[in-house]
Amino acid sequence: MNKDVYKIALSAGFSDLGYQAVVASFPLLLVFYFHVPIFIYGIVESFSYGIGLFFSFLGGFLSDKVGSKRIAVFGNSLIVLLSFTGLAKDAIQAIAFFLSGWFMRNFRSPARRTMVAEITKEEERKKAYGILHALDVGGGFLAIVYLTILLYYKIPLTLILPFTAIPITVGTLLLVISKSGKPTQKPKENVKIILGILIATALFGIATYSPGFPIITVTQSTKEIYLGALTYGIYLGSSAIFGYIFSWIKIKDFTGLISGYFLAFLANLGFIFLFPTGILGLYPLVFLLGVAFASAETFEPSIISKVSGKNIGRGMGLLSLARGIGYFIGNTSMGLLYSISYSYAYLFASIVSLASVLTIFILIKGKNK
Template identity: 25%
Template sequence: MREADASDGQAGGKALPLEVKAWGVASFFSDLSHEAVTCVMPALLIGLGAGPVSLGVIEGLSDALASVAKFLGGKSADTFRRLKPWVVGGYLLTSLAMPAVAWAKSWGWILGLRGAAWIGRGFRSPMRDTLLARTIPKGLEGRAFGLERAMDQSGALLAPLVAAALLFWGWSVHRIIVLTLLPGLVCVGVVAFFVKEHPRPRRSFDSESRAPVSKVFRHYLFALGVFGSGDFAKILLVLWALGPEASEGAPLATFGRAALLYAFFNLVTVASAYIGGLVSDAKGRKPILVTAYGLGALGALVPVLASPGWVTGAFALFLSGCLVGTEESVERAWAADLAGDRHGHAFGWMHTVNGMGDLIASATVGWLWETTSAEIAFGAAAALMGLGALLTATVPERSRAISPQ
């Protein structure tokens, strides 16, 4: 433990490499692009005559496709020597497919394009995390992943603000979606020209690197999977907050206010992503992540206990924002702690489990909402999230300064 303390103390005085910041800039523009589409998705779907179940299926199946791509991307990250071309390709696919949603004539076309975008996003995610992990000084994992996630969520914060402003100024939903092509291409350029390749050494292709992941890591994945089965897409909370206002003939100003609500959610995630990652470097991953999971479960309970509205919606999204920002940075940092040298494999499994959980959660909440009630749908999600938090509390936490055995 003295070694761990000394390592953490030395790390505290180090600055993050510029390349970590470049990854943050890329994530900012990537999220600015696809989150702008996501925040106007309810308006687009309502205009096509679709409802909560369609939104849940789109979110859930897209995440399921992404989870398969993440698994393959994770395995590839531990076998391919050069990852950067694949990461650039993944960002490019997402940047092209999401703006194409503007020309969709049915929600099925939206599902197909969103699925294609999420395949690109999924395949490059564990590779990006692997390249990022290779640049981080020992003991700064939480801070580095926290910064990258905070920049990512900053893009997600700006996206609905821009979308809301354009809606209030009279822009159509379709025109806003087409505009998202520009930040997407900027993201591709940043990765292509400002991020370095970090080839995997040939010596790492030995039998040890192909050994199965540890029992502790499997325990960690199981807990994440249970929690993720209730961790639905938070855009569903925005749709719930609209209440009776969510109708096909609703004015654009209504969806502008909904975009502002989504921006508030993303503002909370920005702060929680960096703070959560930073604090987890000092206090440990488990207490921070379990606390965030508990707040997320409470956020899911708000629709069970309160009526839809802007205030109750904002409260639910505040709690959910604390969850999403923290989990995205701390889950990655904890996976890196437990992965040893197999970052790609570990990130691939983590992203896959989270993606399958997203499929189950979002599709189930959407289906239960339409077939029963919002109270039952969100109540079931809250129960699974609470159970996942309890299971996560039982995962052993290893010292970040000592390689796992």
């Protein structure tokens, strides 16, 4: 496999080593430092994904027009805006810095996936995207490790978050020295499969919301902020491990995808009943959500890259757009329902998870006819 796949994957790892610490800190910063109501946090997250989805589509569209590498480098270089969240004096400033950097993260993601598709063969895609995801969230896992340790020792976020700019910058430099290629895919698109995957990933986005909600759930259950932050580490760690596992095991794309969606259903259902058990019950559920995320991030782009013809960038942009629509609806709904009761929120998520499973099941049945 092309060595530039590993450069791109390492770029993702270093970037996540920085900005995922900010992502994990954001709900803690808003809810527990600035005392913003949870439903407001849900609205902010919805806004980040709702507006961010247009940046995702724009990034994918421009990848086909001006080149995937240019878009990926430009977007990644501006993710560093997230690091300034720790310098915010109030909730408004924190939200502004967070959204600015997050939008740039969305802008570069489809382009980065397109870079991988352009330098790999079809039969290498699952492995390539699995490695990309493993190193991507592996960096995020390490970010949560150092964040949790620093929070345990009462180091303020105002000192921690500005330093996340360093690994993000390293990630950008790795993209600069990476090479992109030219599309070699078949010219015809499979519109039916593309549409089915887009519907399924939108439902999956609704059902898996922002990781901030499990962070809040664990913090409320345990009354410990550092255990809430560690929640995100469990999520990213399991996702990294299984991204790597999915890249090597022999499993069909659709089989892996429907299995991941089903795990999301089980995890959401479990949150309803295991909230009082603290980390003993909740951490395994977060682990399952991480596996589900790895499945989606490995098999969805692999499928889209094979059925998008020459317009891989657009296909990746549409994939991010659909997931973003799901996150927008999911975070808004979760925020409102969570304000009433956590059980209502997770019941809603479990029902939508089951809908995503059924969507892929129907797609597989139609594909085999």
